[in-house]
Amino acid sequence: MKSDKIGLIAGWGDLPLTFAKSAFEKNQDLTIIAIKSSASKELEKYGKTYWFSFTEAQKIIDTLKKEKVKNLVMLGKIEHKSILFHLHKFDERAKNFLFSLKDKRAKSILHSIINELEKEGFEFIDPTPFLSSLLVEEGFLVNPIEDENIKKDIVFGMKIAKEVADLDIGQTVIVKDGVVIAVEGVEGTDKCILRGGELGGEGTVVCKAARKNQDMRYDVPVVGVKTLESMKKAKAKVLAVESGKTYLLNKDEFIKKAKEYKISVLGVKL
Incomplete structure (x- = not known):
């Protein structure tokens, strides 16, 4: 029997792909938010996949809610400098919380994203059970x-x-x-x-x-x-x-x- 649906926010690299494959092999229901120009097309083999720019915060939130996702995992690299140099492209939702940050360090940005999504009712879970062999x-x-x-x-x-x-x-x-x-x-x-x-x-x-x-x-x-x-x-x-x-x-x-x-x-x- 499957556990609650997991939403995977996937950036660049093999780590989100490894997680998706492991979840698929464990018969885990997975919805994938793949970040354009970063995530691998191969992710589509392991779950229902939506492609968004990392600047489209509201669309990502709306899609996860539409898919009735509660638990989230965020894996893979989104270049820190890409975030810093594309602030002008962010939608209003993303701008509101990014511009409120006291600094723009990677941890601050990621922590802010997690807090913002948790306010929306999502819960970030530890992906280690799917990746412990790594x-x-x-x-x-x-x-x-x-x-x-x-x-x-x-x-x-x-x-x-x-x-x-x-x-x-x-x-x-x-x-x-x-x-x-x-x-x-x-x-x-x-x-x-x-x-x-x-x-x-x-x-x-x-x-x-x-x-x-x-x-x-x-x-x-x-x-x-x-x-x-x-x-x-x-x-x-x-x-x-x-x-x-x-x-x-x-x-x-x-x-x-x-x-x-x-x-x-x-x-x-x-």
Whole structure:
């Protein structure tokens, strides 16, 4: 028997697709709000799908109510800079709550969206039961590290990444030889990695962490093959991520690529 219908607000990337597929396999009734120019067309295979721009807040709310959705999940990336640079296109509903924000950090915007939708009677649920197999475990995933200096960089980098994430600046920092080379801002993880390579040269360490009190309902750290591809271009050596609070997409392919690129990957408990 199906549980209550779930509404999935889907942005860019494989995470909403993985959730939709998992929900479909569990016979979960799913209504999908796919964000134009971000979400995958493949989502349409797993539930009734509506396509909207992220600026069309009222239409999204009306559609979810029409579909009698109560429980919501919001997954996938909508570029922070896209929101900042398209404020003039937002409908009146979106403008009203976005312009009332005290700041425009990613957490503030996402929290505002959740609060606004909860006022309308929707409830945001933790998607982890559908995605628990993706959470990175503690320890080495591939290519153990022997170099003591790199081990020190991991400890140092993860501490900084945690602090930066808690300030809601970004989730990723690039370090080398005890120096912070780059910090993720609105450009996103992949461009931060590339910038770290340009500034630090070969052998940088990429560290990614969740906020100290990470709300698993939104903006959970994610890594995948694309992360490794950016690291290969940057000639980065190690990827360290927070265990239990980071999603790893396409694990088998990821491990194969990490071995091919000679990149060490570590799940760190914080």
